Amino acid sequence: MSLDDVNPMDTAEIRSRFLNHFAQRGHTVVPSASLVAQDPTLLLVNAGMVPFKPYFLGDLATPWPRATSVQKCVRTVDIENVGRTARHASFFQMCGNFSFGDYFKAEAIPFAFELLVDGFGFKPDDLWATVYLDDDEAERIWLDLLPAERIQRRDKEDNFWSMGVPGPCGPCSEIYFDRGSAYGREGGPIADEERYLEVWNLVFMQFERGEGAGYDYPILRELPARNIDTGMGLERMATILQGVDNLYEIDISRPVLDAAGRLTGRRYGADPADDVRLRVVADHTRTAAMLIADGVVPSNEGRGYVLRRLLRRAVRDARLLGAREPVMAELFGVVGVAMGPIYPELVDNAETITGVAVAEEASFAETLRTGTTIFDTAVRQVRSAGSATLGGDEAFKLHDTYGFPIDLTLEMAAEAGLSVDEAGFRRLMERQRQTAKADRASRRIGNVDLSAFRPILARSGPTTFTGYEELTRESGVVGLVGIADGAGLEVIGEGDEVGVVLDTTPFYAESGGQEPDFGLLRFDGGVVEVLDVQRPVPELVLHRVRVRSGELRLGDRVQAEVDEGRRRAVSRSHTATHLVHAAFRRALGEGATQAGSLNSPGRLRFDFHALGAVAPSVLADVEDEINEVALRDLPVRAFVTTQEEARRLGAMALFGEKYGDAVRVVDVGDYARELCGGTHVASSAQLGAVKLLSESSISAGTRRVEGLVGIDAFRYLAREHLLVSQLSTALKARPDELADRVTDIVGRLRDAERELDRLRAAAVLAGAGALADGAEDVGGVAVVTAEVPAGTAPDGVRLLAMDVRGRLAGRPAVVAVVTADGSSIVVVTDPGARSAGLRAGELVRSSWASLGGKGGGKPDIAQGGGGNPEMVPAVFAKLRGLVADLAAR
Numbered sequence: 020m021s022l023d024d025v026n027p028m029d030t031a032e033i034r035s036r037f038l039n040h041f042a043q044r045g046h047t048v049v050p051s052a053s054l055v056a057q058d059p060t061l062l063l064v065n066a067g068m069v070p071f072k073p074y075f076l077g078d079l080a081t082p083w084p085r086a087t088s089v090q091k092c093v094r095t096v097d098i099e100n101v102g103r104t105a106r107h108a109s110f111f112q113m114c115g116n117f118s119f120g121d122y123f124k125a126e127a128i129p130f131a132f133e134l135l136v137d138g139f140g141f142k143p144d145d146l147w148a149t150v151y152l153d154d155d156e157a158e159r160i161w162l163d164l165l166p167a168e169r170i171q172r173r174d175k176e177d178n179f180w181s182m183g184v185p186g187p188c189g190p191c192s193e194i195y196f197d198r199g200s201a202y203g204r205e206g207g208p209i210a211d212e213e214r215y216l217e218v219w220n221l222v223f224m225q226f227e228r229g230e231g232a233g234y235d236y237p238i239l240r241e242l243p244a245r246n247i248d249t250g251m252g253l254e255r256m257a258t259i260l261q262g263v264d265n266l267y268e269i270d271i272s273r274p275v276l277d278a279a280g281r282l283t284g285r286r287y288g289a290d291p292a293d294d295v296r297l298r299v300v301a302d303h304t305r306t307a308a309m310l311i312a313d314g315v316v317p318s319n320e321g322r323g324y325v326l327r328r329l330l331r332r333a334v335r336d337a338r339l340l341g342a343r344e345p346v347m348a349e350l351f352g353v354v355g356v357a358m359g360p361i362y363p364e365l366v367d368n369a370e371t372i373t374g375v376a377v378a379e380e381a382s383f384a385e386t387l388r389t390g391t392t393i394f395d396t397a398v399r400q401v402r403s404a405g406s407a408t409l410g411g412d413e414a415f416k417l418h419d420t421y422g423f424p425i426d427l428t429l430e431m432a433a434e435a436g437l438s439v440d441e442a443g444f445r446r447l448m449e450r451q452r453q454t455a456k457a458d459r460a461s462r463r464i465g466n467v468d469l470s471a472f473r474p475i476l477a478r479s480g481p482t483t484f485t486g487y488e489e490l491t492r493e494s495g496v497v498g499l500v501g502i503a504d505g506a507g508l509e510v511i512g513e514g515d516e517v518g519v520v521l522d523t524t525p526f527y528a529e530s531g532g533q534e535p536d537f538g539l540l541r542f543d544g545g546v547v548e549v550l551d552v553q554r555p556v557p558e559l560v561l562h563r564v565r566v567r568s569g570e571l572r573l574g575d576r577v578q579a580e581v582d583e584g585r586r587r588a589v590s591r592s593h594t595a596t597h598l599v600h601a602a603f604r605r606a607l608g609e610g611a612t613q614a615g616s617l618n619s620p621g622r623l624r625f626d627f628h629a630l631g632a633v634a635p636s637v638l639a640d641v642e643d644e645i646n647e648v649a650l651r652d653l654p655v656r657a658f659v660t661t662q663e664e665a666r667r668l669g670a671m672a673l674f675g676e677k678y679g680d681a682v683r684v685v686d687v688g689d690y691a692r693e694l695c696g697g698t699h700v701a702s703s704a705q706l707g708a709v710k711l712l713s714e715s716s717i718s719a720g721t722r723r724v725e726g727l728v729g730i731d732a733f734r735y736l737a738r739e740h741l742l743v744s745q746l747s748t749a750l751k752a753r754p755d756e757l758a759d760r761v762t763d764i765v766g767r768l769r770d771a772e773r774e775l776d777r778l779r780a781a782a783v784l785a786g787a788g789a790l791a792d793g794a795e796d797v798g799g800v801a802v803v804t805a806e807v808p809a810g811t812a813p814d815g816v817r818l819l820a821m822d823v824r825g826r827l828a829g830r831p832a833v834v835a836v837v838t839a840d841g842s843s844i845v846v847v848t849d850p851g852a853r854s855a856g857l858r859a860g861e862l863v864r865s866s867w868a869s870l871g872g873k874g875g876g877k878p879d880i881a882q883g884g885g886g887n888p889e890m891v892p893a894v895f896a897k898l899r900g901l902v903a904d905l906a907a908r
């Protein structure tokens with residue numbers, strides 16, 4: 020390192036120097052957004068600019084002309100490289116400065132250069148820059164700061180940045196630090212990117228790209244304004260300024276690495292292969308903690324799967340390193356200490372966050388136990404079939420039935436020297452996804468291209484939502500769009516199913532787990548029915564409608580009418596959900612926070628964090644409390660305040676969810692307080708009744724309760740009551756005696772059935788002597804074929820067959836007993852018959868099974884089932900024939 024005149028700088032210091040540098044240059048400091056991207060095209064935030072995407076595209080007015088942030092980011096595309104290189108981590112923090120149509124290259128380049136040199140102490144002689152092929156402008160600006168030989172031009176693969184998904188993009192200029200000849204070849208970044216380390220990327224956001232992979236995507240348009248987006252990796256900068264080898268060894272990561280070493284009994288730095296695994300454990304644990312803190316829970320799809328995969332990889336590597344005990348609780352504690360000062364969400368919810376990881380670790384240990392056995396069996400089968408490829412169906416079964424993640428299957432297969440038919444696996448996964456999607460999509464607004472809404476937004480601005488105060492409203496039609504293709508329409512007619520955007524609407528769009536409003540739009544000469552309501556972009560409400568009658572044109576006025584009954588029933592569910600949440604937190608502790616919810620008319624579903632099943636008595640107490648609170652007639656009040664104030668007031672929410680200072684808080688008296696954008700009843704007494712139906716597990720550490728509210732709860736209870744009365748009449752017992760009476764009856768019934776079986780068997784056995792006496796002689800073998808009444812238990816059939824065989828002692832014998840309905844057969848042979856080649860199993864297969872039944876067995880006794888009455892004579896004839904043939908040999 021040639022930064023010897025600089026004291027090692029801790030990460031917090033680098034962070035604050037960065038933010039101050041830009042604050043002093045007119046930038047508003049914006050807090051990091053949640054890792055859970057609001058942008059539907061992305062799973063997780065993976066760059067500093069993601070939360071600002073709508074401002075770059077001009078879809079939203081920018082609150083500030085300049086901003087700066089340190090954004091939490093997760094990238095898992097390079098997960099295989101994590102731990103192996105000095106530069107890859109799945110979680111990192113991106114320091115950025117942004118201009119939204121304000122300054123451009125002439126300021127952005129010197130801003131960065133000054134911070135590096137004056138703020139961080141880099142020597143100008145150690146810095147290099149690259150610019151895009153044709154970017155003469157950027158090169159001219161650099162020439163004031165660096166000599167021409169340290170400015171290089173690169174093509175689009177290196178110097179044209181895009182998000183990888185549709186969105187803003189543009190040429191970029193990167194700044195590199197020369198680590199010196201010990202790290203590689205001369206010649207600048209184009210020659211060696213290990214020696215010349217990229218420290219900062221300045222993107223000149225000027226275009227919008229469309230759909231497409233790699234560099235194969237269309238440029239849709241030039242953006243309305245010229246913008247700046249820069250990204251400086253905080254951890255990478257810390258690696259340089261702290262003079263350590265890689266970004267796992269900096270001040271905020273090292274403690275996790277050391278803890279991983281302690282827990283697995285390995286010393287970091289002693290063995291290169293172990294070091295890779297230790298870095299994986301440390302990296303994945305930290306990323307997992309950050310994700311859980313932002314509300315992600317382990318699951319089998321989307322973000323939940325990213326999280327599950329990280330946790331499972333960490334657990335597996337810790338085990339391979341030698342950990343015998345669970346490691347997550349301790350590692351998460353260390354992450355909290357290292358990262359907590361910057362991210363209070365880690366500390367505020369420490370118990371819940373750790374609980375989620377610990378539960379996942381436990382369930383994965385179980386999966387590993389069962390899955391590994393299944394995996395080993397599959398491997399043996401593959402090998403004995405002379406193949407070297409594990410089938411896609413096997414991989415899918417491991418995933419689907421045993422929860423074995425595909426990457427684990429891939430890794431374990433590679434270790435066993437096998438490949439996996441991954442394409443086959445993906446096909447099966449895709450088929451499963453399509454089926455699930457088709458189920459969901461049958462009623463939903465289609466996958467309309469978001470760009471369809473840009474002209475509407477530009478023309479008419481955001482939709483005004485008035486549905487908190489009113490359920491009907493006259494408003495103007497400002498957009499008509501095709502549901503399948505997003506095409507703008509002028510007029511729609513009877514039978515059409517399209518999307519309608521109004522300037523003002525009382526219709527609530529599905530969000531926060533609350534189902535959308537339904538209703539009607541009436542207009543001169545016609546009616547359309549509202550079937551679904553969504554916000555395809557945050558500012559617009561889209562009503563999916565079917566035209567019942569008339570023609571509706573762009574610009575027409577309509578009377579929007581929300582279906583009041585449905586709205587009230589959904590609002591009841593939503594208010595009840597707040598009570599359920601508050602009641603569980605009171606009963607189970609602060610850690611029982613919400614993981615998800617669904618509010619439908621009269622029905623609610625609430626998912627929350629808890630380590631184990633909730634005892635039935637706790638569930639009953641919670642239900643009792645909710646109903647008691649409801650009857651207190653507490654007022655439900657909503658108000659808008661700042662995030663800080665809401666947090667101070669103790670509102671429950673995942674803070675840092677989004678930018679924008681104003682949040683809506685909903686109080687149910689003094690019992691529950693939550694951040695919430697949903698609709699509610701006016702007072703808790705309007706809930707009427709709440710009935711919790713069931714409690715179950717949906718994933719490790721996450722439980723689900725379902726419940727009914729209002730008239731639905733009442734009707735459910737009334738139905739149950741009716742059922743109890745009917746039972747009470749039928750069983751001639753008072754309701755409070757019913758349970759005892761039923762237990763008593765079931766016990767007596769079981770005894771009676773046993774007795775009946777015994778009597779039937781005795782009756783059947785009583786005929787044994789006569790059957791033995793009537794044995795036919797077939798080629799010297801005594802053959803008995805007997806039919807017993809339908810309903811004789813298989814045990815009885817077998818006993819009879821064996822009894823008859825016993826009575827024929829001394830003679831070679833074959834006895835076959837069948838029930839009259841063909842439901843079961845037993846064939847037995849004695850040693851004499853067997854030495855003549857008569858085996859019971861084969862006899863059953865060639866008679867019973869060959870005629871349509873199922874069965875088989877050993878040489879001395881075999882059984883079958885699944886036949887029919889018509890088969891019986893043919894089976895007996897066939898048996899005799901088989902005996903005659905074999906006995907004659």
Ligand code: SER
Pocket residue numbers: 065066067068115180220221222248249250251
């Ligand atoms: N968006 C660019 C990047 O991620 C610069 O911030 O590299």
